[in-house]
Amino acid sequence: MITLGSQGKNTFLEDVNVKSGANVLECYQCGKCVGTCPVSQYMDFPPREIMQMIKLGLRNECYMANSHWFCLTCSACSGRCPREIDIPAVMEAVRHLAIDENYINDSKKVREIRKFHEIFLDMIKRYGRNYELRMMAEFNIRTRNLFKDMHLAPKALLKGKIPLGVKPLKSAKAIKRMFAIAEKLEKNK
Amino acid sequence: MKKLTYFPGCSAHGTSEEFDSTLKLVLKTLDVELEDIPDWNCCGATSAHVMTENLAYALPMRNLVLAEKLENTTMGIACASCYQRMKVTKVHMDENPELAKRINTTVVEEGTYQGKVDVKSMLQYAYEDIGLDIIKSKVTKPLNGLKVACYYGCLLTRPKNITKFDSPEYPVSMDQICEALGATATEFDYKTECCGASFSISNTEVVENLSGQILAMAKESGAHAIVVACPLCQSNLDMRQPDIEKKQGIKYDIPIFYFTQLMALAFGYPIDQLKFPKHIVPVEGALANIGKVEPVPEKVKKPIKAVEAESEVK
Numbered sequence: 390m391i392t393l394g395s396q397g398k399n400t401f402l403e404d405v406n407v408k409s410g411a412n413v414l415e416c417y418q419c420g421k422c423v424g425t426c427p428v429s430q431y432m433d434f435p436p437r438e439i440m441q442m443i444k445l446g447l448r449n450e451c452y453m454a455n456s457h458w459f460c461l462t463c464s465a466c467s468g469r470c471p472r473e474i475d476i477p478a479v480m481e482a483v484r485h486l487a488i489d490e491n492y493i494n495d496s497k498k499v500r501e502i503r504k505f506h507e508i509f510l511d512m513i514k515r516y517g518r519n520y521e522l523r524m525m526a527e528f529n530i531r532t533r534n535l536f537k538d539m540h541l542a543p544k545a546l547l548k549g550k551i552p553l554g555v556k557p558l559k560s561a562k563a564i565k566r567m568f569a570i571a572e573k574l575e576k577n578k
Numbered sequence: 579m580k581k582l583t584y585f586p587g588c589s590a591h592g593t594s595e596e597f598d599s600t601l602k603l604v605l606k607t608l609d610v611e612l613e614d615i616p617d618w619n620c621c622g623a624t625s626a627h628v629m630t631e632n633l634a635y636a637l638p639m640r641n642l643v644l645a646e647k648l649e650n651t652t653m654g655i656a657c658a659s660c661y662q663r664m665k666v667t668k669v670h671m672d673e674n675p676e677l678a679k680r681i682n683t684t685v686v687e688e689g690t691y692q693g694k695v696d697v698k699s700m701l702q703y704a705y706e707d708i709g710l711d712i713i714k715s716k717v718t719k720p721l722n723g724l725k726v727a728c729y730y731g732c733l734l735t736r737p738k739n740i741t742k743f744d745s746p747e748y749p750v751s752m753d754q755i756c757e758a759l760g761a762t763a764t765e766f767d768y769k770t771e772c773c774g775a776s777f778s779i780s781n782t783e784v785v786e787n788l789s790g791q792i793l794a795m796a797k798e799s800g801a802h803a804i805v806v807a808c809p810l811c812q813s814n815l816d817m818r819q820p821d822i823e824k825k826q827g828i829k830y831d832i833p834i835f836y837f838t839q840l841m842a843l844a845f846g847y848p849i850d851q852l853k854f855p856k857h858i859v860p861v862e863g864a865l866a867n868i869g870k871v872e873p874v875p876e877k878v879k880k881p882i883k884a885v886e887a888e889s890e891v892k
Contacts, residue, residue, distance in 0.1 A: 427771060427772045427774075427788050428772075428784060428788075431784060459784075461732070461772050461774070461775050461776070461777070462624065462627070462628075462732075463732035463736070463772040463775070464732060464736040464737040464746075465732065465736070465770070465771075465772065467737055468736055468737065468738060468746040468747065469747075475737070477737075481627065481628075484628065485630070485631060488629065488630075498781060501780045501781065502777070502780045502781060504780070505625070505776070505779055505780035506624070506625035506628050506629050506776075506780075507625075507629070509623065509624075509625035510622075510625050510626060510629060510633070512620075513619070513620045513622065513626075513637065517619045517620065518588045518591075518619060518620045519588040519589075519592075519620050519623070521588075521589070521592045521593060524779075525779060528779055528780070537782075538779070538782070541817060541821075544858060545817065545858070548855060548856050548857075548858070549595070549856060550593055550813075550817070550856055550858070551592060551593060552591065552592050552595075555591070555592075556591060558617055558619055559617045560617050563619075563640070563685070563687065563688065564619055564640075566684075566687075567633075567636050567637070567640065567684045567685060568633065570636075570683055570684040571630065571632040571633045571636045571684050574632040574680065574681075574683070574684070575630055575631070575632055
């Protein structure tokens with residue numbers, strides 16, 4: 390049953406619209422986004438289907454899909470959308486809602502994508518900037534795949550493509566403070 | 579002498595050091611002085627906006643606030659991803675003062691965000707603020723004979739309501755810059771396709787697939803090299819190229835230049851200052867085409883005619 394505007398709690402459609410600033414109801418299912426999307430073949434549900442699922446209020450199904458984790462935010466779809474819907478913003482809204490409500494797609498690929506982003510943010514929190522070599526090493530350790538990309542390492546290191554160190558920020562404290570306040574803002578949304 | 583606030587981005591000290599150093603050479607010739615943002619921080623890249631909304635705005639905002647303390651009205655950004663995060667933040671903050679106020683609480687000690695500084699990618703700056711005529715006038719060693727496929731990726735021209743620069747589908751600014759240097763830009767349909775971007779490490783299979791298609795299309799367009807303005811595009815197409823070749827069983831051997839490297843080359847800088855040894859795919863083969871007279875293409879229209887003849891028979 391379609392439960393648009395059901396009593397009390399916001400419908401999924403409303404939640405996504407408010408968070409993304411887009412209006413998902415505008416979508417008339419032409420499928421141009423799917424044809425454009427460079428990663429739709431890896432998604433459980435391509436963007437067009439996600440849009441329809443949002444309209445139908447299929448909250449759990451959307452949260453558990455890998456689609457919003459595979460979206461690269463390349464904005465090719467929104468550029469071609471005849472209804473000019475900001476589809477990457479919709480995908481992002483679904484992802485943020487899923488993270489907030491602790492819904493986690495537990496497939497290996499999504500775990501790895503998520504782990505990468507967590508490590509990247511950890512690097513910024515620690516150094517204020519990205520420490521490329523350490524990030525790659527930590528990713529290999531934390532995903533238990535020690536030898537990933539190791540065949541590229543000798544060449545990349547010898548050529549100085551990837552430096553061994555990072556120049557941390559002088560005001561490292563400012564970044565730590567920013568992270569702390571931003572976390573508080575996330576909680577008080 | 580023009581002055582420009584400069585945001586190099588993390589990769590300028592790492593994987594894209596050659597972009598940063600050749601950009602500085604080029605701007606020296608073009609009489610532009612760069613002023614670094616003191617103690618800038620990472621823009622948060624893809625990871626911040628994937629995981630959280632507030633941090634994705636807070637990290638760029640600190641840089642924007644610090645940039646406002648310098649006198650220049652424009653900030654030039656080398657990395658395409660940094661550029662987009664900074665521009666998205668600027669546009670959203672300017673549109674929504676309430677949001678700006680909330681995000682400003684994360685960087686309250688640095689100052690208040692005022693929205694005074696405009697944000698441009700270095701490609702946009704070269705194209706709009708310097709201009710093709712001036713670029714052309716500085717060329718001492720034209721790149722005649724070099725055919726390049728200009729690859730823009732996703733972030734420099736999209737989303738169009740944020741970047742407001744060139745075309746989101748078929749941009750031409752980099753093509754025109756390369757032509758001003760004497761090179762020939764090929765008809766390249768994969769200009770704004772995605773290279774796989776942040777999946778470089780976490781989902782390499784996707785990157786090999788998408789970047790492989792870009793390499794194949796560039797080769798098909800007749801290009802000797804691909805020109806980019808984004809560090810992640812460069813490393814995906816260059817560092818992953820040997821693996822892609824192995825996977826597809828095709829030898830591409832197509833080097834990936836930053837547009838600033840070609841500009842510096844055409845401006846007459848000696849080759850040992852252009853950091854070519856940092857490339858994984860060797861550049862010598864492509865550069866050997868410079869100065870060579872173009873052979874006349876042999877009956878290019880042949881296949882088209884064959885198709886026409888077939889349809890006539892039917």
